[in-house]
Amino acid sequence: MERIILDVDSAGDDILAVLFAAISPSMKLEGVTTCTGAAGPIDQVTNVVLNTLALAGKGDVPVAKGAWRPIVGNSKEDMQAPVHFEKRLVARFGDRLKKFNPPAPTPTLKVIDKHAVDFIIDTALANPGEITLVVTGPMTNAAMAFLQEPALAKALKRMVLLGGNFITPGNITPLSEYNIWADPEAARVVLNQGVDTILVPLDVCEDNRAAASMLTRDDLADLKDAGDHPVLQMLQDSFPIYIDIWREFFDLVGFPMDDIITVALAFDPTLCTMTEPLFCDIVLDGRVARGQTVAYRGRQLLPGGGPKTTRICTDIDGRRFMKLFKETIVRYQTAKA
Template identity: 90%
Template sequence: MERIILDVDSAGDDILAVLFAAVSPSIKLEGVTTCTGAAGPIEQVTNVVLNTLALAGRGDIPVAKGAWRPIVGNSKADMEAPVHFEKRLVARFGDRLKKFNPPAPTPTLKVIDKHAVDFIIDTVLGSPGEITMVVTGPMTNLAMAFLQEPKIGPALKRMVLLGGNFVTPGNITPLSEYNIWADPEAARVVLNQGVETILVPLDVCEDNRAAASMLTRDDLADLKDAGDHPVLAMLQDSFPIYIDIWREFFDLVGFPMDDIITVALAFDPTLCTMSEPMFVDIVLNPGIARGQTVAYRGRQLLPGGGPKTTRVCTDVDGRRFMQLFKDTIVRYQSAA
C-alpha cells in the first residue's frame, strides 16, 4: 500500500483525485494539503477538500491549509485568469455552470492546526523513505517545505507531479501549462532536489491522443448503474457540465483526468510509458515562455543542467486507467 500526501488546488479533477485516493485499496492517504490555484483563493480550495472528504465519509484524513499565493507569481490579472475563464462560458452554458466550481458551503470538518508546509515536513521526516508526495496543483507548498527543511529530500520515497508540456500546446500560454506557470519558481525548486520524480504533462492528459483516459457520459452511465452512494450521486449531478465544457470549448472528447492519473501512478507506474530519468528545468523569464518546461534530452555545448531524476510520461494506457478509476470509485457503494 502506497503512503501518500496529496497536495491539491481543488479544481474539478482534484475533487475526483481526493475521492479516488480516499477509497483506493492501494493507497494510504496520510493527508491532503491545499494550495491556491485554479479553483480560486485558499479558503475555497480548502473548503472543497473538507466537503469532499465529508461526502466520502473520511473525516479521519487530516487536511492542512497551505500557500495562499505563489512564491513570486505573475500579474494579478493573469493569476485570476482561471476564475475569469468561467465568465466567458456563461453565454454558452447558462444555468448549467452552477455545477461548475460553485462556491463551497461552510464545511462541517475542520483543518488541522498546522500549516501544510509543516505537515509535509513532519510527516515525511516521521517516516523516512515511506512517503510519496503527489502534487496536482502549483508546487508552492512542496517548494517551501524543501526550502525550510532540506532533510525532506533524502527522506521522500518519490514525487509524482502534475505539470508541464512538451508536445501538446500549453493551456495558459502556447508554451506553458497552468500548474507550472502559476508558480514557476516553486516548480524549479522542486525539480532541482534530486528526488526520484514522475512528471505528468499535458501530453498524456489534455490531448485527444489520450482520449481513452477521459471521462465521458458513457462512463457516468456505467457509474450510475453502480448504486446511489452520495459520492456516486454527486458525480452524476456535477460532472456532466465538466464533460460538456471540455468537449465544446477545448475540443477534447471528454473531461481530462489529469489529477487522477497522477495519483494512480503513485502505486502503478506501469499505467504510463515514460522517458529515461533526465533533468527538467523551468523558464522563469517574463513573457510567453514563463513556466515552460525544458527537458535536457541531448548533449548541449553550453554548461547547465541538473539532477537527472525526472521521468516524463509520454503515453498512457487510457482504457486500463479508466477501468481502474471506475472499479475504485464504485467501492464507495460497497463501503456503504
Template identity: 75%
Template sequence: MERIILDVDSAGDDILAVLFAAANPNIKLEAVTTVTGAAGPIEQVTNVVLNTLSLAGRDDIPVHAGAWRPIVGHSKADMEAPVHFEKQLTARFGDRLKKFNPPAPTPKRQATPSHAVDFIIDTVMSNPGEITLVTTGPLTNAAMALLQEPRLTKALKNLLVLGGNFQTPGNITPVTEYNIWADPEASRIVLNAEVGKILVPLDICEDNRVATSMLTRDDIADMQAGAKDNPVLDMIADVFPIYIDIWREFFGLVGFPLDDVITAALAFDPSLATLTEPLFVDVLTDGSVARGQTVAYRGFQILPGGGPKTTRIGTDLDGRRFLDIFKKTIARYERAA
C-alpha cells in the first residue's frame, strides 16, 4: 500500500483524485494539502477538499491549507483567467455553468491548523523512504518544502508531478500547461531537484491519443447501471456532465480528462504509463508565451547545459486499464444494503 500526501488545487479532476485516493485499496492517504490554483483562492480550494472528504465519509483524513499565492506568478488578470474561464462559455452553456467550480459551502469541519509545507516536511522526515508526494496543482507547496528542508530529496520515496507538455499543445499558451505556468519558479525548483520523480504531462492526459482514459457520459451511465446507493457516484453524475461537455467543445477532447486521477494511480502502478528513461527537465522562467514551458534535455546539443537526470516523463497510457481501476474504485463507495 502506497502512503501518499496528495497536494491539490481543487479543480474538477482534483475532486475526483481526492475521492479516488481516499477509497483505493492500494493507497493510504496520509493527508490532502491545498494550494491556490485553478479553483481560486486558498479558502475555496481547502473548503472543496473538506466537503469532498465529508462526502466520501473520510473526515478522518487531515487537510492542511498551503500557499495562498505563487512565488512570482503572472499579471493579476492572467492569474485569474483560469478561475474565470467559464465566462467564455456563458453563451453556450448558460445556467449549466452553475455546477462548474461553484463556491464551496461552509464545510462541517475546519482544516488542521498547521501549514501544508510544515506538514509535508514533518511527515516525510519522520517517515524516510515511506511517503510519496503527489502534486496535481501548482508546485508552490512542494518547492517551498524543498527549499526549507533540502534533506527531503533523500527522504521522499517518490514524487509524482502533474504538469507540463511536450508534444500536445498547452492549455494556457501553445507551449505551456497550467500547473507549471501558474508558478514557473516553483516548478523549476521541483523539476531541478535531485529526487526521483514521474512527470505526468498533458501528452498522456489531455490528448485524444489517450481517449480511452477520459470520462464520458457513457462511462457514467455504465457505473450507474451497476450501482444502487452510491452517493459519490450520484455527485459525479450530477456535476460532471458539464465538465465533459466543456472539454469536448472548448478543447476538442472526446471526454473529460482525468489528469489528477491518473497521477494518483501512477503512484501505486507506474506500469499504467510508458515512461522515458530519467531525464533532466527544466522550466523557462522568462519571456511571455514561453514562460512556464517544460524542456526535456534529450539528444545531443552543442551548447552546454542540463542538470540532474531525475525525471521520467509519461509518453503513453494504458487508458482502458486505468479507467477500469477508476470505475472499480468509485464503486467502493456503494453503501451496504
C-alpha cells in the first residue's frame, strides 16, 4: 500500500483527488496539505479540503494549512487571472456557475496545529523511504520544506508532481502551465532535489489526445445508479458544470482529471508511458516564458543541467484510468453499507 501526503490547491479536480485518495484500497492518505492556488486564498483552499473529507466521512485524515502566497510570484494582476477567468464565464453560463468553485462554508472539521511544511518534513523523516509526496497545485510547500530540511530529499520515497507542458500549449501563457507558473521559483527548487520524480504535464491531461481519461456526462451516468452516498450525490450535482466549461470554453471532450491521474500514478505508474529519467528545469525570466518547463533531452554545448531523476509522462491509458477512478469512487457506497 502506497503511503502518500497530498498537497493541493483545491480546484475542482483536487476535490476528486482527495476523495479518490481517501477511499482507494491501494494507498494510505497520511495527510492533506494546502497551498494558495487556482481555487483562491488559503482559507478557501483549506476549508474545501476539510468539507470534502467531512462529506467522505474521513475526518481522521490530518489537514495542515500551508503557504498563503508563492515564494516570489508574478504581478498581482496576473496572479488573479483565475479569478478573472471565472468572471469571464458568467455571461456564458449564468447562474450555473454557482456550482463552480463556490465559497466554502465554515467546516466542522479543524486543521491540525502544524504548518503544512512542518507536517511534510516530520512525516517523511519519521518514515524514511516510505512516503510519496503528491503535489497537484503550486509547489510552494514542497519547496519550503526542502529549503528548511536538507534531509528531506533522502527521506522521501518519491514525488509525483502535476505541472508543466511540452507538446500541449500552456494554459497561462503559450509556454507555461498554471501550477509551475504560479510559483516557478518553488518548482525549480523541487525539481533540483534529486528525488525520484514523476512529472505529469498538460500533455496527458488537458489535451484531446487524452480524451479517454476525461470525465464526461456518460461517466456521471455510469455512477448515477451506484448509490446514494453523499459523495456520489455531490458528483452528480456539482460536476456537470465543470464538464460543460471544459467542453465549451476549452474545446476539450470532457473535464480533465489532472489531479486524480497524478494521485493514481503514485501506486500505478504503468497508467502512463514515461521518458527515461532526465533533468527538468524552469524558466524564471520574462513574461511569456516565465514558468516554462524545460527538459534536458540532448547534449547542449552551454554548461547547465542537474539531476536526471524526473520521468515525464508522455501518454496515458485513459480507459484503464477512468475505469479505475469509477471503481474506486463507488467504494464509498460499499463503505456506507
